[in-house]
Amino acid sequence: MKRGIAVLLSLTVLVAVAYFTASKWAIRHETIAFHDPARDNRLVAVNIAVRRDKEMQANAGMITLPVAIINHGNTVKHTEYSFLSNAFAARGYLAVSPQHDLPTDPPMVTKVGELYVGRLPQIQRGVANIHFAIEEMKRVLPNADYARVTMVGHSMGGDISMYFAKQYPDEIKKVVTLDNLRVPFLTDGKFKILSFRSKDTQFKPDPGVVPDDDQCEKAGITVVNTGYQHNDMRDTGPDAAKSSIQTMLDKFIADNTDSSVLKPVPTKVPDPLVSNPGPVPLASNPATTNKSATN
Numbered sequence: 001m002k003r004g005i006a007v008l009l010s011l012t013v014l015v016a017v018a019y020f021t022a023s024k025w026a027i028r029h030e031t032i033a034f035h036d037p038a039r040d041n042r043l044v045a046v047n048i049a050v051r052r053d054k055e056m057q058a059n060a061g062m063i064t065l066p067v068a069i070i071n072h073g074n075t076v077k078h079t080e081y082s083f084l085s086n087a088f089a090a091r092g093y094l095a096v097s098p099q100h101d102l103p104t105d106p107p108m109v110t111k112v113g114e115l116y117v118g119r120l121p122q123i124q125r126g127v128a129n130i131h132f133a134i135e136e137m138k139r140v141l142p143n144a145d146y147a148r149v150t151m152v153g154h155s156m157g158g159d160i161s162m163y164f165a166k167q168y169p170d171e172i173k174k175v176v177t178l179d180n181l182r183v184p185f186l187t188d189g190k191f192k193i194l195s196f197r198s199k200d201t202q203f204k205p206d207p208g209v210v211p212d213d214d215q216c217e218k219a220g221i222t223v224v225n226t227g228y229q230h231n232d233m234r235d236t237g238p239d240a241a242k243s244s245i246q247t248m249l250d251k252f253i254a255d256n257t258d259s260s261v262l263k264p265v266p267t268k269v270p271d272p273l274v275s276n277p278g279p280v281p282l283a284s285n286p287a288t289t290n291k292s293a294t295n
Contacts, residue, residue: 027089028052031079034136039128043102046133047078049085049095050141058094058143065144066173067137068253069130070097071157073234074108074122080235083242084152087249094144098133100126100160116159116182117206123183126160127167147171150253154178154233155203158195162186176249178233181205187219194222194252196233196245203230224248 029049036042050065057063068088072078078099085095101122111118134146150173153161158180165172166183169190177195181203185193197210216223232241 026051026053027086028055029082029085032136032140034133036128036132038132043099044129044132044136045078045099046137047085047097048137048141049082049089049097051089051092054092055094055141058141061143063092063143065094065141066092066150067134067144067146068093068095068150068152069134069161070095071126071130071151071153071160072097072100073153073155073157074101076154076234081154082235083246084249087246088150088152088253091250091253093150093253094137094141096133096137098126098129100129100157119156119159119182122156123160123163126157127164130160130164145173148173150174150176152176152178153180155180155230156182159183165191174252176252178245179203179205179230181209184209185211185219185221187211187215187221189219192220192222192252194224194249196224196226196248198230198233199225199227200230222252 027049028051029047031045031047034044034046036044054063054065058065068085070078070081070084070088072081078097081097085097088095108122109118114120116123134149137144138146148171151161151164152175153159155178158177159182161175161177162180162183162185165175166186169186169188172191174191175186175193177193179196179198179200182205185195195210197205210223211219211221215221226241226244228237228241232238233245235242
């Protein structure tokens with residue numbers, strides 16, 4: 001019995017290693033610097049992730065790549081969400097991650113009582129960056145569906161994603177947020193929404209941001225309550241958190257795409273992901289991370 005368990009564990013490890021090795025080879029990552037002449041030649045760097053075989057098929061005119069726009073949290077680099085971009089790329093998506101803030105940008109001034117606690121200018125800047133990046137990417141990889149994208153974001157990036165979807169619903173296929181705190185969810189049911197929520201005493205959503213269970217059920221919103229911290233939801237977070245998010249995300253984006261041998265391999269975590277109704281913690285995270293990075 002013990003020998004069988006040992007063999008099973010060894011096989012699991014080998015499969016996981018094979019996945020990450022294959023992903024590194026099969027998924028191409030590139031950072032491209034664009035400059036927006038309409039905004040004083042503002043630098044908008046984007047990191048792209050795409051499966052090499054899918055990119056070749058798209059370049060040959062055989063397929064049109066679905067597109068995911070991945071938006072980073074406040075003060076976090078656009079390259080710090082490779083676990084998300086790899087999950088989308090593995091499913092055949094073109095993952096595009098723009099950099100929204102620059103060291104030369106004025107500091108963000110927040111004020112309780114103002115719309116989105118005074119973050120609207122930064123959110124609108126993010127929306128402008130997304131539209132500009134999409135227009136530039138049309139020239140780089142034209143055979144992709146930029147007309148209707150899957151919008152993804154962590155923290156401030158999640159708020160940018162939800163605000164973009166509110167302003168331009170016809171340009172959205174799906175929305176995925178990781179602990180967005182300021183911009184309320186859309187509940188009109190025009191597209192599916194998946195949101196991962198942290199169990200964090202410091203980072204709490206503003207009242208009215210996350211709908212209740214009845215609203216979620218009616219609007220096609222899936223809320224996944226986790227036991228992880230707010231800042232665990234990026235590349236610097238624990239492997240268990242990233243693997244769990246990848247597994248649930250893969251199921252969410254699997255619709256209307258082909259199956260892939262490169263899809264993320266589920267790994268054992270303390271508790272399974274649980275979606276609405278019935279908030280149940282995913283796991284307890286034994287280590288805390290720097291809480292000043294995103295909000």
